Amino acid sequence: MHPLPLSATPAYRALAAHFNEVRDLQMRTMFAQEPDRFDRLSIEAAGLLLDYSKNRVNAHTMQLLRQLARERKVEERRNAMFAGEKINSTEHRAVLHTALRMPRDASLLIDGQDVVKEVHAVLDHIHAFTDRVRSGQWIGHTGKPITDIVNIGIGGSDLGPEMACRALRSFAHPRMRFHFVSNVDGHDMDAVLSQVNRETTLFIVASKTFTTRETMMNAQTARSWFLQGGNEAVLAKHFVAVSTNISAVRSFGIDPENMFPFWDWVGGRYSIWSAIGLSLALAIGFDAFSEFLAGGHAMDQHFRSAPLESNMPATLGLLGVWYRNFFGSASLSIAPYHQDLSQFPAYLQQLEMESNGKRVTMEGNSVEVATCPVVWGDVGTNGQHAYFQLLHQGTDITPVDFIAALKPAHDLAGHHAVLLANCFAQSEAFMRGKSAEEVRTEMQAQNIDAAEIAALLPHRTFPGNRPSNTILMDALTPYTLGALVALYEHKVFVQGIVWGINSFDQWGVELGKVLAKNIETELAGEPRPEMHDGSTNALIARARAANAG
């Protein structure tokens, strides 16, 4: 597809040369010299503001980065994605999570089918079902309304719904509690089962194929637990499925009427917008779920239509490439200054790292540059009291994405201003740092003696010039959360195209599955040491000895 490897393209080479010129530029100086820097380096779209002015870029950097995007055909590939071309080439599939958030009056023909029509048929089903459960019309086997929803899924069938249910906690139905069981570790299911009641619990089993090992084991355990207290005839009042495997769903005991399907053009990590979002729709109601879809769609419209110069996902993606491939930053820290976004870093870990943690191009050649960084983080202000020390004074440059809502959803006085002050102050501190001279002046003003000043000066100095983005929204709502998730989805897409990789497959999860199956057999039966190395054999032996008898 690309005639040249990335590092040999004109734009990449120009960026490499440019990097050598600007690598030592100080953001402090650039801000002093450019009164319009914020205005030039910020974008508003779909209810979000991206301030990217605290980055180590000048106007020429951005121009070259956008040139790189054009050379790599980001816009053409974007259009191909939206048009439903089979851009997931290793799996021969279209990539159409954007169709999941298209309005009812739109249409998109794929292989002769209007997928928008199919999407809205499932949405109507979700609408009717969630209305019944929320209103109390759907009752458990002893006639009581549902109080607890247990979502059983893993990966994309877990991270999206859990992240979004937490994020939109203040919009949730007051009667219902939401639980998410993903880990095959029995401690996960055990903890949830100890908190819920058979009469008022609804389990959602979310697995496209209804064969995912972890999910089906957890589902069977939930089923056994349920059957202790009732009988098979009433199981369908307490279990529904998000799946496409109708025969497996039926033989589990779930009424096929309560099976919510999705399509092979929805990747797991892009599935929150599909029936996988059922638990979210139950939590916030169908109207609010539609707002979530509308926020995602608004970001789609922006991504499709805005020129690269004012395109928020493209800009975010290109800045990531700049730090990863030129500054050598190996990770990206996500800092939501909103407690309800506590799961957003974990959500992005899958979205970014499973999409772009690849080392071969679409064509099967080695990518000659670094691809996806590690994505990690925690809510502010907590991170400030944990690992921000390293971000300020460690030896690496780690870019940070700050995310904040201007208005809170609670009425506790004073807290929100302190929260926002901390958010803005951290990006300011990363950018400006504190010079030795500033530290000295301050310590002298405090009458600290010269020897102590000399001893502490290097420890109290901050190098600064550390980059960050700030993403602001008026309030965290279904709409702005939808826009935020879609922003990062498209950012990941842009980076995948620049790197020339397929962001939509995940071959790297296969090997572990196969090996686990072997070891599972050996833990239950006879060890086969010839299949393993000495370490794995020793670990298997320990596990067998501990659980013998």
Next chain:
Amino acid sequence: MHPLPLSATPAYRALAAHFNEVRDLQMRTMFAQEPDRFDRLSIEAAGLLLDYSKNRVNAHTMQLLRQLARERKVEERRNAMFAGEKINSTEHRAVLHTALRMPRDASLLIDGQDVVKEVHAVLDHIHAFTDRVRSGQWIGHTGKPITDIVNIGIGGSDLGPEMACRALRSFAHPRMRFHFVSNVDGHDMDAVLSQVNRETTLFIVASKTFTTRETMMNAQTARSWFLQGGNEAVLAKHFVAVSTNISAVRSFGIDPENMFPFWDWVGGRYSIWSAIGLSLALAIGFDAFSEFLAGGHAMDQHFRSAPLESNMPATLGLLGVWYRNFFGSASLSIAPYHQDLSQFPAYLQQLEMESNGKRVTMEGNSVEVATCPVVWGDVGTNGQHAYFQLLHQGTDITPVDFIAALKPAHDLAGHHAVLLANCFAQSEAFMRGKSAEEVRTEMQAQNIDAAEIAALLPHRTFPGNRPSNTILMDALTPYTLGALVALYEHKVFVQGIVWGINSFDQWGVELGKVLAKNIETELAGEPRPEMHDGSTNALIARARAANAG
């Protein structure tokens, strides 16, 4: 203290030369050639097994790494720490979290005081108090026993207790629920207050100085909430403090009898062993809390006495240096295969990154090599369905620490074997990978056509040779959790000594605090644009506009 910068020391130079010889060695080959590799490269101590045989090291590597530790005087500095010398040089303090877990019959004189005696006096106080609350003898203002504990703290006053309470969930008192509020974001406290009852809730305010901004704001909000439903006279039945500021504690309305102190030789991120562990002691009871201390102490004894060749924390620390400084790994992934250890990666983030995220040596010189990597992770098997793609097939080498317990604390059939099989299979997969030839053979056996094999081959190949440690315990108990935490504490210590930095200060948190105070004033009063850059001013203006009127 050190005459030579780290990179100029004989051992470091020898390691650099050795690295060039061994960088391409395959672990697969080494396992094939060394039948005793697991036996040589594993250590047992304090109830833990460390299997470090799946690392890119040979016998000579380990010898050189231990030589580096000797040259950097790890053993002398370790002894100085245990002896109570003021090794936290920038703050002129001893570092004695190890004294918190010394048995009652020990003694350690610091400045003429026997700190072990002081420690056990506070432990006795904790014992008496936690017995009263757990038995129901301590009652709320309407005569009911306590059902909910809300720990208000941040950083070390939050991460340790929360991590340990979750980890030891299956040992916890069935009547009591535990909540942890840390974020100054009002959504955090708001969510907790909506779940608890004034009559049966006990708040623990954990702040050494009783001035920590976030903690005191949350404590005041909790106090106001409580006073809506009762009166000041009964406040002392519902609030206790972990602090040393007796006058501030008293004026808050807490009975000084219910103030649990600790000492300036306990750093925040090492304070779970002190009165900061009060919520843990309430959860699991004092006997189990003593077991937790005993596990930590057992690891201390091992660390003090075992030669470097069989010293678990030293080995773990040196392997980290090997990857960080020679392979250039910028992060370390923590993979607990135990749902109840879900907060352990967040706990280690603070422990490692706040301790060793430094760029100047004790003497104030620039550290010329990379120091602490980013530490991140999530429980297995969840990570497998999220970011393991990148670990297997991404462009960087990210070492992984696997942690597992051989026996579960639940009786759900089948789950635990599948969990352990996955844990062992992942380390096996990282180590061995899957060659193009293996993929081809497999695909041919499945009768896949040649063109498809050619297209998919590079995508389905795993480079392997990716390193990991596996830490096993028989079961996750207070004792083994104590040993595990102490293992990482001492690992961090060893790395700090090798890098020549002070692992016990945290000057990097100061600047943000000062800047936040300024911005807070501007959000409430008048903006002072002359103090900031254009970005920070614009963000402040947005926040003021959104919250005006």
